[in-house]
Amino acid sequence: MSNPFTYLTEADWAALRAHSREIQFVRDAVIVREASESPGVMVIRKGSARVEQRRDTVTMTLAHMGEGEVFGEMSLLEDTVASATVIAHEDTSVELFERGQIEALLQSDPGFSARFHRSLAVHLSKRMRDRNRNFAPVQARTEAPASRAPSTRLGQVTxxxxxxxxxxxxxxxxxxxxxxxxxxxxxxxxxxxxxxxxxxxxxxxxxxxxxxxxxxxxxxxxxxxxxxxxxxxxxxxxxxxxxxxxxxxxxxxxxxxxxxxxxxxxxxxxxxxxxxxxxxxxxxxxxxxxxxxxxCRFRRESRKKAVALLQRVAVMPGDRVSVAILGSGTATEAIERLADPQMSKVVLTCIDLDQEALARGAKVAADLDVGSRVSSVHANAVPTGDSSSAVSFGRHEAIYALGLLEYLSDRECVRLLDWAHGALIPGGTFAFATLAADNPDRPFMEHILEWNVSHRSSQELEKLFARSRFGASPSIEASAARAGIWGEAVRPR
Known part of the structure; x- marks a missing residue:
C-alpha cells in the first residue's frame, strides 16, 4: 500500500492537521474492525500494521503497511463500513483525520475536493493495474494446464x-x-x-x-x-x-x-x-x-529441513520471531510445530495463490489453538518486474520456499530473491529446496508423469544468487535422496 493522496498540497495537509489527533495502539490491537464504521482517514506515523479480511472460513492477510501509509480512504469515499480489519503489527502510532472534518473540507473548498478525488482516482487505477500484473502471470501458469487438453505426443518417433x-x-x-x-x-x-x-x-x-x-x-x-x-x-x-x-x-x-x-x-x-x-x-x-x-523422499526431507530452520530461529533474541513461507500450500509442516513450547515465539506468514490450501492450513492452526500466530496471505510473492508489484508483509527472521523455484524462470527467481533479501532482517536467512539437474527421477517425471519443472545445478543456483541482491553464493547441500538441493543464504548484518 502507498499514500493515495499524491495531489494534496502542503496547505491541504495543514488544513487537515488543524483538527487531527494521534492515537497509540499496542501490538496486535485492532485499529479498525471489518464491517464497523470507519472513524475517518488514518496515517501510520510510527510502527506498522497488517490488513486482514475474512473470506469464507479463513482470515486472509491482504497487506502490510508501514510508516506514512494511509487507510480508511475508501470507506470515506463510498460512505460504507470498513471492508477489512487493520491490526497493529507492533506498537503503532496513527494520526486520525476524522470523517466529519474531511467532509466539511470537501464541501467548503472546491480545490481541495478536486485534488482529493483526483488522488483517489489515480490511486485506484494503480491498485487495479498492480493487482492484474501481480496475479495474472502465475495464474496463467498454474490454471491453464487444468483447462488445456494434454498433448497427444504422437508422431515424434517411428x-x-x-x-x-x-x-x-x-x-x-x-x-x-x-x-x-x-x-x-x-x-x-x-x-x-x-x-x-x-x-x-x-x-x-x-x-x-x-x-x-x-x-x-x-x-x-x-x-x-x-x-x-x-x-x-x-x-x-x-x-x-x-x-x-x-x-x-x-x-x-x-x-x-x-x-x-x-x-x-x-x-x-x-x-x-x-x-x-x-x-x-x-x-x-x-x-x-x-x-x-x-x-518423494526429497519432498519429505525438505519439510524436515524446514522444521529444523524453525527450531533454529525460535531461539533468536526478542519476544517474537517471524517466518514467511513462500508458495506455502497448507504449511502444515510449520503450523503443526507451533504448539511446541520451544516454538512459542514463532509467528508465520503463509503466502500462496491457492486459497483452498491456505484455508486448510488456517483450520489446522485453529484446531491447535495457534491461529493468532498464523497469517494467511492470498497473493503472488513473485514481483512481475516493477518493485511496486511485490507484496510487503514486514520483516522476517527467516523465509523459506519448498519447490517454488522449480516453477519459476531464471528472471523470476532473481526477482523473488531480491524480494526475500528486502523482506529479511539483517542476519535473516532465506532457505529453499529445489530439484537438482541430476535428479534420477527426472525421466520418469517428464515422460511418464508429464511433470515438467526447472531442474537446476548448484552452479546454476549460484549464478542466480550472484545476480540478486544477495550477491554471494548460498550454502548448498545435496539431499540424501540425491533428487534435490537444500540451500540457505543470509542477508548480511
Missing part, C-alpha cells in the same frame, strides 16, 4: 527408432505386472520394485545422447532432432505402461493434475504421508515404489 532393448524391457515389465497381479506371493513388493527400477534404467539409457544419435540414424527417412526423439521414446514408454502406473493413487494424481499442477497441496500431503494406495494387487505396490523414489 517404430524403427525405438531401441530393441527398450522394446524387450517393456514386454518384460508388462509380463511381470501381469504375473504379480495373478499370483502376488510374499516377494511381490520386491518384484514390482525391481521391474520398475529396470524400466527406469532402460529409459535413462534409451534417452542418453549416444542412444538418441543411434535412434536418429535408425530411420533416416524420418530423422528427428534429439529432443524430439527423447520425447517420442518417453511417449512410447508412457503408452505402454499407462494402465499399470495409473492404478497407483499418488502416481495417478500427479499425472492427472486435478487442480492444474502436478503438486497441489493434496498431492504433497500424499507424498508426505507415505501411505501407498491403489487398485488391484499391483496398484498399491507401484505406489509404494514411487513413494520411495528420490523425488
Amino acid at each position: 517404430e524403427r527408432q525405438i531401441p530393441p532393448a527398450l522394446r524387450a524391457g517393456l514386454e518384460a515389465f508388462k509380463a511381470e505386472m501381469n504375473a504379480v497381479e495373478a499370483r502376488p506371493g510374499t516377494d511381490a513388493e520386491r518384484r514390482i520394485a525391481d521391474a520398475c527400477d529396470r524400466l527406469m534404467a532402460l529409459m535413462v539409457k534409451s534417452t542418453a545422447p549416444d542412444a538418441l544419435f543411434e535412434a536418429g540414424f535408425a530411420d533416416l527417412g524420418s530423422f528427428r532432432d534429439p529432443a524430439t526423439l527423447a520425447s517420442g521414446i518417453g511417449a512410447y514408454v508412457f503408452r505402454q505402461t499407462f494402465s499399470w502406473f495409473m492404478s497407483a493413487a499418488t502416481i495417478a494424481r500427479v499425472h492427472v493434475k486435478p487442480r492444474g499442477l502436478s503438486e497441489d497441496h493434496e498431492t504433497i500431503a500424499m507424498m508426505v504421508a507415505d501411505d501407498p494406495e491403489g487398485d488391484g494387487v499391483t496398484g498399491p505396490l507401484l505406489d509404494r515404489w514411487f513413494l520411495q523414489r528420490p523425488v
